[in-house]
Amino acid sequence: MPGYASPLVLGTQLTIQRGQLLQFSAQPLAPRVLVPYEINEIRFCAYPSIETASAFIGATSALRGFLKFLFLSGPHPLTDGYVPMWNMMPVRQLTVEYGGYYTWKFKRPFLMAPGQRIDAKVFFQTNAPNVLTTPIVTVALAYAGRLRADLSSMPASVHVPFVSCWDTSVLDQGGQGITPFAGQALRNPLANPITVEMLIGRFQDDTTGLDSASDANQLNIQDPHGRWLVQNGPADGSNIFPPDTRSFPYQGQLAYNAHFSARLSIPPSPTYRPMISYLGSRREMSA
Amino acid sequence: MATDTSRIIPGYGGTTAALTASLTIAPGDSLDLSADALRNTLGENLLIDCLRWTVDAQTQQEIADPAVTQATQTFGFPGGGAEIDIKMGDKEITAGEIPIYCLGRADGQDVETAILAVQDDTNTNMYLGSYTASRWFFDHPMSMAPGDAFICHITNHGLLNLPITVSIALTGRVGPDLPVSRWIPYCASWTPPAFTPSLATATVPLTATSTERDLVNRAPAQLHISRFVGRLGRIGVVGAPFGGNTISQNAEMVFPGVQQTVSGQPTSNWFPSAVDSFLTLTMRDSRANDNIPTAIPFRMAFEPTERTWECAHILDPQGYYIASLTLAVPSVIDASLQPSIAMVGSYEVP
Numbered sequence A: 001m002p003g004y005a006s007p008l009v010l011g012t013q014l015t016i017q018r019g020q021l022l023q024f025s026a027q028p029l030a031p032r033v034l035v036p037y038e039i040n041e042i043r044f045c046a047y048p049s050i051e052t053a054s055a056f057i058g059a060t061s062a063l064r065g066f067l068k069f070l071f072l073s074g075p076h077p078l079t080d081g082y083v084p085m086w087n088m089m090p091v092r093q094l095t096v097e098y099g100g101y102y103t104w105k106f107k108r109p110f111l112m113a114p115g116q117r118i119d120a121k122v123f124f125q126t127n128a129p130n131v132l133t134t135p136i137v138t139v140a141l142a143y144a145g146r147l148r149a150d151l152s153s154m155p156a157s158v159h160v161p162f163v164s165c166w167d168t169s170v171l172d173q174g175g176q177g178i179t180p181f182a183g184q185a186l187r188n189p190l191a192n193p194i195t196v197e198m199l200i201g202r203f204q205d206d207t208t209g210l211d212s213a214s215d216a217n218q219l220n221i222q223d224p225h226g227r228w229l230v231q232n233g234p235a236d237g238s239n240i241f242p243p244d245t246r247s248f249p250y251q252g253q254l255a256y257n258a259h260f261s262a263r264l265s266i267p268p269s270p271t272y273r274p275m276i277s278y279l280g281s282r283r284e285m286s287a
Numbered sequence B: 001m002a003t004d005t006s007r008i009i010p011g012y013g014g015t016t017a018a019l020t021a022s023l024t025i026a027p028g029d030s031l032d033l034s035a036d037a038l039r040n041t042l043g044e045n046l047l048i049d050c051l052r053w054t055v056d057a058q059t060q061q062e063i064a065d066p067a068v069t070q071a072t073q074t075f076g077f078p079g080g081g082a083e084i085d086i087k088m089g090d091k092e093i094t095a096g097e098i099p100i101y102c103l104g105r106a107d108g109q110d111v112e113t114a115i116l117a118v119q120d121d122t123n124t125n126m127y128l129g130s131y132t133a134s135r136w137f138f139d140h141p142m143s144m145a146p147g148d149a150f151i152c153h154i155t156n157h158g159l160l161n162l163p164i165t166v167s168i169a170l171t172g173r174v175g176p177d178l179p180v181s182r183w184i185p186y187c188a189s190w191t192p193p194a195f196t197p198s199l200a201t202a203t204v205p206l207t208a209t210s211t212e213r214d215l216v217n218r219a220p221a222q223l224h225i226s227r228f229v230g231r232l233g234r235i236g237v238v239g240a241p242f243g244g245n246t247i248s249q250n251a252e253m254v255f256p257g258v259q260q261t262v263s264g265q266p267t268s269n270w271f272p273s274a275v276d277s278f279l280t281l282t283m284r285d286s287r288a289n290d291n292i293p294t295a296i297p298f299r300m301a302f303e304p305t306e307r308t309w310e311c312a313h314i315l316d317p318q319g320y321y322i323a324s325l326t327l328a329v330p331s332v333i334d335a336s337l338q339p340s341i342a343m344v345g346s347y348e349v350p
Helices: A095-099
Strands: A006-015 A022-025 A037-047 A067-073 A101-111 A117-122 A135-150 A157-167 A196-203 A219-223 A228-234 A247-254 A261-264 A273-285 B015-025 B028-033 B044-058 B059-065 B082-088 B113-119 B124-144 B152-156 B166-172 B183-189 B206-209 B223-235 B280-287 B290-297 B308-315 B320-327 B336-348
Touching: A006 A117, A006 B280, A006 B308, A037 A067, A101 A157, A101 A273, A101 B336, A117 A135, A117 B290, A135 B290, A135 B308, A157 B320, A247 A273, B015 B028, B015 B152, B082 B166, B124 B166, B124 B183, B124 B336, B152 B166, B320 B336
Parallel strands: A006 B290
Antiparallel strands: A006 A135, A022 A117, A037 A101, A037 A135, A067 A117, A157 A273, A196 A247, A196 A273, A219 A228, A219 A261, B015 B166, B028 B152, B044 B124, B044 B166, B059 B124, B082 B152, B113 B124, B183 B336, B206 B320, B223 B308, B223 B336, B280 B290, B280 B320
């Protein structure tokens, strides 16, 4: 006889320094249960300021795109490489973002079999600004969902969320300069088609850590069918990614290797690091 | 033929209606609303879909020029200081007294509470006060037959040491042809004794654990829980009424004060340990599920945007949750921390 669904939050945390790449402990991120469970959202919280020891929450004290996450569930990636924390969700409340809290809410629950888990790694951007001598931050991570004792078996396939990002803040690590083209950074690298929900556009000043960056640049984005989403738009993306949401709704499918094309008119500067991502999901065979 | 009440949605007809009542309570007092204050005297079936509340603690303190002098006063969010117990006939809507701001999700930190200034008509001084309001939207509309009444008992815990005026409004629709709902909203909560942060240390943390009688389903049927609410009030704080950098009033904290906690402390104290040693939470239920098996920060369970954990599920009659909170911060500026955890849902009566 099937049981009931029950609430579930799995969480863990670690401390990280600039340039480090760490894996979260897997044990707290997997429930020790014999029933399927679903994850509905991933929550992030990162303290403290990377710029100042200021005691209050403020616009200059959040970690935003400086923390990049990779999520992988068995053979199924949830991220296309390392994706900046703030590129997995639209803006919900700026004050909350200033406090270092972000949440990636899945459009559909990610159902997992007993024993399955989502592994997580985090990378702290090497050139993140910090006026302090010991730039250590604590990063907390939580998966919120439900135990699904009411399911007698797993379905044949499940929805798996996915995010891919063109992150211009990490392409310059070799000092070779940054191409103004996204190339295939916003592609579908998977065999199954991805249903895209929205695009997210964030703009970071790597030198100050502020989330408002300006540049003598123009932003262009085309969808996989060649349609212009924005052409010669302002550098801050305000005409496609309004500051109150930083998101652009998009309904469509990405076939294997299909991609959005993002292009800037000139290479971005250190004070202007666009991070453009798409959010979506695809169906995969369940474990 | 039974009505499928799960299909009743707002906007089904009838005319809009509201029952309202208010009560002023001195600090430490505990009073009943008048038995007829929230009675359906409209003569027709009333479908209630929302309970709105305000708590008003204003016009008790007078300051010559608060905006300039930044005079310090005891002010702030009074939602946690007022508790309410609601019944309708023999049907329990709350499991005992509930902090009133635990009834619903926060509408938004900028609109849920406000510091008000009202000019004295005899001079240029300003009366200051605080005001807070929010709404509890029911998952299913609730029927009130003619003559039915909400019985409310309200307590002012005196956290602000000010009289408060609590106003309750039940809003919905009234009409002869409205369907009859069998759903009853329900809320249970756990409010441990307030933490005194200065007493907690990393080696001897403060811990509070709920019992089987706190976050419990006292309803005679399965409880359809839609969300948990997690509030974190700071009390006993004296601050500048109109803000200031690190000075705050009594408030419901969006975050558990980590940034404020570390104010002025050596960086060696707070860099590595601020989050992981602050207020952490674990939770399990009466079915032996570990709902939060590993201790996580308070706001990782109850998201700061709405202070809720949205999680639809069912709890059996007499089923319960056991929550445990741990505080292990060596020093903070808050005088006292008052967490509250509630579960909100509804049940269907035969």
